[in-house]
Amino acid sequence: MKRHVLFIAAILSIILVLACAGCSELPVDGRDIHSEGGDAAAQTPTATPAWVEEATPIRTSEPVVTASPVEPEPTSGLPVYTEIYTNDVYLLYDVIALNFDLKIPAMIIELKIEPEMYTNTKRIYSDYGDKDLITIRELYPDPRADLAVTIIDRETGDVVEEYDYQQFTTECKKDTITIRYPGPYQVEITGNNVDVGISISVPEANLVDDEESFLLS
Template structure:
């Protein structure tokens, strides 16, 4: 070997060493040596904690009006009161069944008022009516109807005992309303005749006065 070829051999060996060193270099993740055009994931994004590349700046929320807070209710106690007794005197109280019957009572009222209260229980009639349903297949159905007997009635009459003049009257049925609870009030003293009459009814009657 001539000394003139040594520089060329040395250059070739140096080139082999350089290429070998380059082949041992580790490639970046993804197998690409170039820079990707996408936004590289951050540690927070890869760990599932959200992603903020810095375009949004944290700030204090805009203050909003707080919802109305209701004041606690004030509990008031009713003043202690002593129950008062009935200021009137009961002179008659009876539950009677009327079947075309009449009862009469006289009373000299010296301490008004005269209060007559009564509750009427009329005889009830039950009927079954066959009709056609207005729903679905319009089958025939039976409708049960319950209502007071047309013959049920009751009447209270307050008369002047001397003249027989009617001073007050009220009742149930036969021209009177269907209300079952009623009251007659007489505020003037006098000698009265009370008449209770009726049919197909059971009536609870109470008579009270200012005193006896």
């Protein structure tokens, strides 16, 4: 009896072993494994196709912010002039000497010249009516009146420009002198028996760095 039981147990063991061996040979579907929570790292990665080449990423440059163009303010193209000296003076053998370092031309010197006037009174017979004596007063400039303006280069002592005014009439004489070249200048104004109004102007750019460059000596 015992032998019969042992024989049946042995046959059952053999059948169980053969059944387990058949299960291990069944094909395995990778999708089933992944869906059932299998280890993804154990899967074989898909190879990169030969026509795809790995490359270094190109860094996208940051956009350049450009400001809107600013329209330049309209200008006349002419420099703005500033009056640096003005004076009304009666000259009687006097000299006015002025120094200025002209960096940006031009220097404009405006003159209003009035010589001393004399009155000549005389009596003459009238050409009209009863030919009576009449008194006539005539104005004439003092023959001694004169005015001279000299522009001197202070570094060399050379006279750059010179202007003499001697022939006057009864009318006020006006004149403008223009210095068109830069330089360290001394302006000398000398006169006799004459009233003169002086105005000197330069581009205001000359006064940006040196507001004390014009000296009265």
